[in-house]
Amino acid sequence: MNRALILGAALSGAAILAALVSLAWTPYDIAAIDVARAFSAPSAAHWLGTDHLGRDVVSLLLAGARTSIAVALVAVGIGIGIGAPLGLLAAARGGLIDEIIMRANDMVFAFPALLLAILLTAVLGPSGVNAMIAIGVFNVPVFARVARGGALALWRREYVLAARAAGKGGFRISVEHVLPNLADQLIVQATIQFSLGVIAEAGLSYVGLGVQPPDASWGRMLSESQTFVFLAPWLALAPGLAIFATVLGLNLMGDGLRDALDPKQRADR
């Protein structure tokens, strides 16, 4: 086991655990507003203090983990769910279909992704679901490219030739032989896109286009803290650190997984 993988798994595991815990329990109700308690400095009752509405920061962080993980996870799901089949199809059929799918992918790649995500959520209306869609759309070409690249190499392997000789069609070969051998690469990519999704969700929420109150989000906690940075500077630290630790954990895990699954592609040769 490599150290990057262990550290990465620990950090991202902590975020996932926080998200799960928040489903059942948070120290205080995150919807409970108590202005008399606003801007309490960190104390035994409120470990990380309270925000401008008197809400407990620890509770908001736990609930924010849930938003972050849910949005990034669904966005990755959209990317794999649409992108991987497209990539497999492009590799299996080749020719015109391949050309069309890959050119369409190039076009999505060329867009400033976060900008269009901002546009999309602004027009559809700010919400967690729309953030998932806006981020997910840009995951599609990434997974299509990884799936196609990997699948093209696999299509030249003996066991695929054997399957073709046995009379299996392109669909069955893709599902039974190509996909299982692609899983490693897709998992590594999923980890990377997951981490980008966490940053993107925070960015959208930061400009007010993510989940809406009373749902908590790390990005919105940061934008709210900005107004009060003179009054309560500690509010700007915890949500940022939470994003940082989660993204760092996922990136380390991605690197670690890539090294563990495919020693030939080590990042640090």
Add this chain to the structure above:
Amino acid sequence: MIRYLAGRALALMLTLVAASLVVFAIIDIAPGDPAAYMMGLNADPAAVAALRTELGLDGSLAQRYVDWAGGLLRGDLGVSYTYRVPVSELVAERAALSIPLAAIALVLSSSLALGAALLAVSKRGRPTETTVMALSQAGVATPNFWIALLLVLVFSTTLGWFSAGGFPGWDAGPVALFRSLALPALALALPQAAVLTRVMRSALLDTLNEDYMRTARAKGLSQWAALTRHALPNAMIPVLTILGLQFSFLLAGAVIIENVFYLPGLGRLVFQAIVQRDLIVVRSVVMLLVFAAVAIAFLVDLLYAAADPRLRRPA
């Protein structure tokens, strides 16, 4: 070479047409009537009808697209609904801030990354390399708006060296300009520098095993001289590609960073227009930013072809 260029130019055109269709569709086919959306819930029906005519919403979908795209080609971006001035004027005014800011950030991030990558490769296997790589790993994981917030916290709230936001105008003199643009440029540049450092380092490492590097060392060049004279030019090819892609991240980053620092640039213009439901501005400025990103990627492709002779011949 001509065939390669023609192919790239055709791809550029197609991308732009597709992009304009997407931007048009997002705004035009979005739920509800754009005119009603722009005017809000309590709008007077007559005013909404007038706006519908102004927006050309009475025409067919195809007609509206052709009108808008034709206007873009002629440089007519429409008239802003909230500001009541031509969008092109707004864009020119705001771009005068955004383009220099993005350029400063790009130069800053490339020079930081270049230094860090050369340092890491020349001190391979030593603590210096580990530190550089750990810092770059941390930089990749830090969202630029948090860096911005931390920079404000340290350098303007606590130390008072820089302004926490706002723009004094170009006539304000170099000191005031520096105080207002230094933190935003740094916030934009640092995460990009982290990504670039990693790409540059691995591109440099790839060149280390090449024959020309062995020759360079064998003829008596120092490690550093061999790196800067021979490895670096060769490592620039993959770096160039990433640099082109990064421009599009810088544009999106600017939307957020300009909002953090209250800078009147293109990013803030788009964002305010979204909030004010000024869809005319949103549509044209987003299209312009997409055009800029795609055009830069195209230029990078051309540079790439110029740098790598293998790409000039048709495969």
